[in-house]
Amino acid sequence: MAQFPGATAQRSSVALKHGAHHLGKRMDAQMEIWRNYGLGQFIHWGLYAIPGGHWKGKYYPGAAEWIRSWNGMPNEDYDNLYKQFNPQHFDAKAWAAQAKAMGARYVIITTKHHDGFCIWPSKYTNYTIANTPYKKDALKEIVDAYGAVGIDVYLYFSIIDWNHNGYRSAPAKTAQEKEAYEEFKLFTANQLKELLTKYPSTKGLWFDGTWDKAWIAEAAFTDSLETELRAMHPGLIIGSRFRADENGNRHFDTNGDIMGDYEQGWERKLPKTIADVHGNDWDCVMTVPENQWGYHSEWRGHVKTSTELIEMMAHSVALDGNFVLNFGPDGQGSVRPEEAKLAKEIGEWMNVNHEAIYDCAYAGLEKQDWGYITKSRKTGKYYMIVFNVPVSGALKIKIAPSAGVGKVYDLADSNKDYEPEEVHRSKAEGNEYLIHLKDRPVEPKVIVLECTDQDQDSGVLYEKAKT
Numbered sequence: 411m412a413q414f415p416g417a418t419a420q421r422s423s424v425a426l427k428h429g430a431h432h433l434g435k436r437m438d439a440q441m442e443i444w445r446n447y448g449l450g451q452f453i454h455w456g457l458y459a460i461p462g463g464h465w466k467g468k469y470y471p472g473a474a475e476w477i478r479s480w481n482g483m484p485n486e487d488y489d490n491l492y493k494q495f496n497p498q499h500f501d502a503k504a505w506a507a508q509a510k511a512m513g514a515r516y517v518i519i520t521t522k523h524h525d526g527f528c529i530w531p532s533k534y535t536n537y538t539i540a541n542t543p544y545k546k547d548a549l550k551e552i553v554d555a556y557g558a559v560g561i562d563v564y565l566y567f568s569i570i571d572w573n574h575n576g577y578r579s580a581p582a583k584t585a586q587e588k589e590a591y592e593e594f595k596l597f598t599a600n601q602l603k604e605l606l607t608k609y610p611s612t613k614g615l616w617f618d619g620t621w622d623k624a625w626i627a628e629a630a631f632t633d634s635l636e637t638e639l640r641a642m643h644p645g646l647i648i649g650s651r652f653r654a655d656e657n658g659n660r661h662f663d664t665n666g667d668i669m670g671d672y673e674q675g676w677e678r679k680l681p682k683t684i685a686d687v688h689g690n691d692w693d694c695v696m697t698v699p700e701n702q703w704g705y706h707s708e709w710r711g712h713v714k715t716s717t718e719l720i721e722m723m724a725h726s727v728a729l730d731g732n733f734v735l736n737f738g739p740d741g742q743g744s745v746r747p748e749e750a751k752l753a754k755e756i757g758e759w760m761n762v763n764h765e766a767i768y769d770c771a772y773a774g775l776e777k778q779d780w781g782y783i784t785k786s787r788k789t790g791k792y793y794m795i796v797f798n799v800p801v802s803g804a805l806k807i808k809i810a811p812s813a814g815v816g817k818v819y820d821l822a823d824s825n826k827d828y829e830p831e832e833v834h835r836s837k838a839e840g841n842e843y844l845i846h847l848k849d850r851p852v853e854p855k856v857i858v859l860e861c862t863d864q865d866q867d868s869g870v871l872y873e874k875a876k877t
Contacts, residue, residue: 428629429655429663435691436671440613440645443562444516444672445691446787448727448767449760450734451514452566452695453505453552454703457491457527460741463706474738475523475704478572489573492527496543500743502555508745509561512753513760515768516562518616518695518734519552521605523566523704526573530608534600537573553609562613564647565605569598570619579622591624599635606643614647614671615639626654649674680725684772693732696722698749705738705746713748716755717797720854721781723756723767724795728782730772759854762822766793766856776808781854783807792859793821796851804834804844807859811841814862818845821856828857 435441458475465483472480478488509517522528530549531540539548553563571577576594578587606612619625625632632653640646650670655663663669672691678701680694681687696719699709723733735756737749745753760767766784773785773792781797794807809815815835818828828845836842845857 423665426655426657426663426665428633428653429665430667430669433667435689438645441647441671441691444613444647445730445732445771446769447515447562447732448764448770449513449723449756450516450518450693450732451509451512451561452518452703452734452736454520454523454705454736454738455743456520456523456529456704457488457495457525458523459705459739460491460494461488462740463702463708469708470706471710473701473703474706475525478525485572488525492537492539492542494543495539495741497548497739497741497743500544500548500551500739502548502551503558505552505739505745506555506559506561508750508753509556510559512735512757513764513767514561514735516564516613516732516734517552517556518564518566519549520566520568521549522568522571522601524568524570524572524619526571526577528601530605532601532604534597534604535573549609553611557611563609563611564614564616565609565612566616566618567602567605568619569617569625570622571598578624581624581627595628595631599638602635602639603642606639606646610643612643613645614649615652616649616674617652620651620653620660626658626660629654629656647671676731680722681729681731684729687729687731691730693734694722694726695734695736697736698752703736703738705740707740709748714752716752716759717854719752720756720759721797724782724784724797724854727767727770727784728772728777728795763795763854763856765821765858766795774810778806780805790861792861794845794857794859796855796857799847799850803847803850805847805857806836806839806842806844808840808842809859809861812863813841815843815859816862817858817860819858820848821858824858 454475458477461477463470463474468482470477470480470482477483478485521530526537528538531547532538556563574594574597576590578591582588582591636648636652648670649672650661650668651674652670654660657664661675668690672693676692676694678696697703699713700711702709719735726733737745739745769787770784771787773783775783779798780800782795784793794805815833818833819826832846834844836844
């Protein structure tokens with residue numbers, strides 16, 4: 411039976427006990443809020459921020475939060491870093507204020523990463539912030555601070571736990587291993603229930619480390635756990651990477667149906683066309699450097715600019731997704747200057763142009779080389795987000811065959827419409843309009859298009875939307 415409004419019951423192309431619970435998008439109020447966010451923030455913060463990608467003078471080339479798995483970092487040394495965790499510059503309210511100014515409407519925070527260290531005082535392990543010099547509940551500070559400025563909180567949780575004796579990546583073989591893994595499963599379930607109980611304003615759970623074969627083999631357990639978590643927290647949002655079906659398929663079950671509320675397959679990459687997202691809700695989580703999530707003091711390779719990140723955000727929303735930008739504060743709790751600069755620049759753009767991002771979606775129009783088109787779910791307005799101005803200075807856009815153009819204006823100055831001589835219609839190319847720019851923008855600009863329902867001369871050719 412379907413669990414959410416708008417969703418349909420599971421089909422039976424292949425009979426599954428632990429496949430998708432529903433077909434189609436969730437249309438309840440909380441999920442509608444989720445799909446309208448537009449921009450979010452990811453925060454990776456934990457013990458790995460202390461070494462910052464180095465240990466005893468050696469550079470670690472991998473993602474900083476994986477440093478414990480490096481042969482240059484003895485496990486014993488890493489596992490004792492909690493004795494040094496005392497972030498004197500950590501200010502959850504400052505983090506939240508920065509995220510708000512950037513324009514983020516939700517945040518995903520690492521409650522614990524693969525190392526198993528908890529930034530909340532879990533009663534199920536001693537490996538928590540309560541036993542550090544800091545002692546205080548950092549997660550509560552973050553949840554409270556972000557909630558106070560109107561940013562919804564989602565909790566990241568890694569199934570991998572290098573600190574727990576019962577954890578293993580491969581299915582248990584011996585009776586002793588099986589018993590230990592059963593203890594680990596109970597521990598994991600207890601921690602998740604604890605998080606939802608201690609932080610009831612949580613909107614959803616974001617899972618990591620679920621690719622292990624041991625976890626994949628637990629289809630019945632993970633399905634039951636998901637059902638239990640949803641029951642204790644109505645409206646909870648869980649992505650597609652939490653569990654596998656009984657045939658070992660992750661994200662999408664054996665029938666090709668998504669398992670979860672949105673697709674999480676777009677990590678550090680973007681779909682090219684609307685067809686690539688298969689009608690599902692989705693988000694893209696993106697790093698600033700090539701592949702650094704937690705704090706690494708030395709970024710190498712390409713580091714993205716604010717313009718690149720704004721374009722990725724526009725790309726995401728134009729294809730019905732959200733864009734989530736990652737931050738990796740250092741061991742003292744400070745956001746690095748490069749990230750602070752990007753947040754400020756993105757925020758300045760969003761302050762003027764957020765209308766083209768918030769509550770917007772795929773426009774159903776043919777994509778043009780100059781940029782992206784979004785459409786407001788609330789007003790029906792189209793937003794032309796311009797990144798690449800043609801040499802001619804004229805932007806082409808094809809609208810629905812029966813529609814006409816009403817008002818055209820820059821979002822930054824809604825009081826000045828484009829004059830009739832600046833907006834030309836090309837009948838030869840279908841219902842295509844050419845909008846001649848008034849000036850050459852030095853940053854991504856947004857042009858608003860308000861269409862009329864009827865066009866007096868609609869007998870023109872029209873090429874169906876391709877994007």
